[in-house]
Amino acid sequence: MEQEEGDKKALICALQWEVQQKAERLSEAELRVRDSARERVEEEERLNRRLRDYQRSQQIKVWGQSCHVPYVVKTVEVESGKMKAAVSQAESRSLHLEEQLDRQNQVIQDMKRQLQREQQEAAKLRAQVALYAEELDRAQEQMVQEFRSLQEEKELAVSEAFERAKEEMRAVHQSLDGVRQNLLMLQPALRTLTHDYNTLKRQVRDFPGLLYETMREARDEFSQVVKHVQDTNAELLSKYRRELYLRKECHNQLVRLRGNIRVLARVRPITSEDGIGAGAQNVITFDQDDDGILHVTHKGKMQTFELDKVFPPGTTQDEVFEEVSPLITSCLDGYNICLLAYGQTGSGKTYSMEGTVANPGINQRALRLLLSEVSERSSSWEHHLSVSMAEIYNETLRDLLGSDYHSSLDIKMAPGGAGELYVPGLTQRSVRNMSDINKVLELGRRQRATECTNLNAHSSRSHALLILTVKGRETSTGICTTGKLYLVDLAGSERVSRSGAAGERLREAQCINRSLSALGDVFSALRSQQAHVPYRNSKLTYLLQEALSRDGKALLLLQVSPVEQNVNESLCSLRFGDRVRSVELGIPSRKIEQAGATVTESSESESPSPRGTRTTSVRKKLPASVRQRIGPP
Numbered sequence: 098m099e100q101e102e103g104d105k106k107a108l109i110c111a112l113q114w115e116v117q118q119k120a121e122r123l124s125e126a127e128l129r130v131r132d133s134a135r136e137r138v139e140e141e142e143r144l145n146r147r148l149r150d151y152q153r154s155q156q157i158k159v160w161g162q163s164c165h166v167p168y169v170v171k172t173v174e175v176e177s178g179k180m181k182a183a184v185s186q187a188e189s190r191s192l193h194l195e196e197q198l199d200r201q202n203q204v205i206q207d208m209k210r211q212l213q214r215e216q217q218e219a220a221k222l223r224a225q226v227a228l229y230a231e232e233l234d235r236a237q238e239q240m241v242q243e244f245r246s247l248q249e250e251k252e253l254a255v256s257e258a259f260e261r262a263k264e265e266m267r268a269v270h271q272s273l274d275g276v277r278q279n280l281l282m283l284q285p286a287l288r289t290l291t292h293d294y295n296t297l298k299r300q301v302r303d304f305p306g307l308l309y310e311t312m313r314e315a316r317d318e319f320s321q322v323v324k325h326v327q328d329t330n331a332e333l334l335s336k337y338r339r340e341l342y343l344r345k346e347c348h349n350q351l352v353r354l355r356g357n358i359r360v361l362a363r364v365r366p367i368t369s370e371d372g373i374g375a376g377a378q379n380v381i382t383f384d385q386d387d388d389g390i391l392h393v394t395h396k397g398k399m400q401t402f403e404l405d406k407v408f409p410p411g412t413t414q415d416e417v418f419e420e421v422s423p424l425i426t427s428c429l430d431g432y433n434i435c436l437l438a439y440g441q442t443g444s445g446k447t448y449s450m451e452g453t454v455a456n457p458g459i460n461q462r463a464l465r466l467l468l469s470e471v472s473e474r475s476s477s478w479e480h481h482l483s484v485s486m487a488e489i490y491n492e493t494l495r496d497l498l499g500s501d502y503h504s505s506l507d508i509k510m511a512p513g514g515a516g517e518l519y520v521p522g523l524t525q526r527s528v529r530n531m532s533d534i535n536k537v538l539e540l541g542r543r544q545r546a547t548e549c550t551n552l553n554a555h556s557s558r559s560h561a562l563l564i565l566t567v568k569g570r571e572t573s574t575g576i577c578t579t580g581k582l583y584l585v586d587l588a589g590s591e592r593v594s595r596s597g598a599a600g601e602r603l604r605e606a607q608c609i610n611r612s613l614s615a616l617g618d619v620f621s622a623l624r625s626q627q628a629h630v631p632y633r634n635s636k637l638t639y640l641l642q643e644a645l646s647r648d649g650k651a652l653l654l655l656q657v658s659p660v661e662q663n664v665n666e667s668l669c670s671l672r673f674g675d676r677v678r679s680v681e682l683g684i685p686s687r688k689i690e691q692a693g694a695t696v697t698e699s700s701e702s703e704s705p706s707p708r709g710t711r712t713t714s715v716r717k718k719l720p721a722s723v724r725q726r727i728g729p730p
């Protein structure tokens with residue numbers, strides 16, 4: 098309604114404005130008409146005035162001329178020539194004036210016509226003004242009518258709106274009453290809600306305290322549990338370590354009892370020769386709690402190997418030797434022992450066996466240990482220590498201490514039928530002190546160096562053997578023992594395909610492969626307890642027969658490179674070691690000579706003891722805890 102009213106008011110305003118505009122235009126037109134009428138009147142007056150003036154002047158002229166004519170006529174009569182000219186001149190002038198008069202009359206006629214036109218125009222304008230006035234009156238009339246009808250509409254709309262508002266007001270009052278009723282009904286519920294809200298508010302206020310208290314209690318409980326778990330863990334860990342130690346002890350004793358070949362692994366440090374980049378990344382990790390576990394990560398997979406002992410890269414020559422020394426000293430008791438360093442080229446075999454001048458390896462330390470043991474036992478035993486050095490290159494056995502390096506040596510069965518082997522022509526040098534040892538080792542090294550153009554390459558492709566023979570005689574009983582210790586630095590075990598060897602190198606690689614696979618065959622025959630062990634398939638296994646037989650003791654030292662680029666070779670070496678580890682040589686035995694007779698004696702009845710302090714039973718060597726575990730004999 099209000100909208101309608103507003104619209105109408107706007108319409109009225111617009112109409113009023115239009116009327117006003119038209120009125121202004123009309124008054125302007127009136128003014129213009131009035132001005133032009135005035136102008137015409139003035140112009141008329143001006144023309145009339147000019148006409149009158151002209152007529153008057155013409156009259157005066159005519160009068161002037163008419164007054165002169167008699168005189169002129171007279172004069173013409175007197176002086177006719179002159180007069181005639183003057184008359185004609187006057188006539189022409191009169192003609193001219195008449196023409197002028199005509200023109201003036203013409204002008205007056207024109208002006209009159211123009212005046213008429215102007216008057217007609219003025220009449221037209223006046224009619225138009227009257228028309229405009231009429232139109233204005235009509236517009237005013239219309240406007241008044243419209244205004245009136247708008248006023249009526251407005252009043253009608255206002256009264257309708259008022260009625261509607263009254264209706265709505267009534268409805269609002271009614272709903273207000275309903276709300277009031279509802280409010281009255283809701284009041285008890287609101288009271289309950291307020292009460293609940295207050296209770297909740299109290300609870301929320303108290304909640305942080307309660308939560309803190311609960312959390313403190315939970316934390317206390319949790320720390321108690323954690324402490325308990327930690328204690329239990331520590332206890333379990335110590336039990337685990339104790340168990341591990343016992344297991345190891347049991348295993349070692351079992352190995353000794355069963356005569357298993359012990360397999361150790363030594364991982365060399367990463368050196369500058371390994372280069373840089375992905376190929377030089379370390380792939381080997383160790384178990385903190387078990388020194389016999391080694392993990393190799395290859396192509397994202399971790400492979401675990403269990404060995405008798407694992408030496409991580411930081412292990413010293415001393416620590417390695419300490420582990421192998423019990424085996425070495427047993428050669429003084431008359432056992433045949435063999436220690437083989439196995440691994441790919443550059444994995445550290447020579448480092449472990451020979452070592453450096455400042456940090457000697459197993460070879461020199463073994464000789465030194467045997468010498469000191471010999472001197473310790475000298476009160477009851479006489480010992481004679483002799484050393485041979487040989488190498489097997491392309492299946493040819495050569496003497497490194499003799500005068501003829503190039504002659505090939507044979508391995509033969511010793512006469513006497515005892516099944517002993519010997520190498521005719523192999524030089525044996527007696528050693529009594531460290532100076533002898535150093536001289537012998539130096540001689541062997543020099544011999545090898547002079548005979549081959551590239552010692553390093555040559556040593557990788559040949560097996561180097563240090564053979565110690567220990568003969569002993571117990572002074573009180575006359576019992577004689579002979580023990581042999583073979584310390585072998587094997588040729589590199591890498592695959593031919595990787596080295597890409599050809600020609601002479603290929604022949605060397607094939608020989609190495611043959612002798613190493615012959616070694617593997619011997620181990621697998623021993624493992625499966627076959628009646629025939631193929632020792633004679635290579636010079637190496639044939640020479641080591643006594644130590645690798647069921648009477649001997651053997652130890653395999655796996656040399657492992659820690660870097661990614663050698664991981665395949667490392668895995669091959671470790672798998673080889675894994676297989677060898679399960680080989681049972683049997684209970685080692687020694688040969689003793691007593692009163693001219695040779696007797697074989699197993700370590701179960703080690704008697705007589707060289708020091709007189711040894712127990713006769715291996716079982717007695719076990720720790721009490723281990724003995725308890727394995728039960729009564």
Ligand SMILES: Nc1ncnc2c1ncn2[C@@H]1O[C@H](COP(=O)(O)OP(=O)(O)OP(=O)(O)O)[C@@H](O)[C@H]1O
Nearest residue numbers: 365366441442443444445446447448556557588589
């Ligand atoms: N435990 C170690 N500590 C420090 N350096 C080592 C160790 N083991 C090996 N090396 C170094 O690694 C390099 C290769 O070692 P080594 O010559 O003994 O290997 P190898 O297996 O005998 O090789 P090859 O079969 O060619 O004779 C040498 O420079 C050596 O000094």
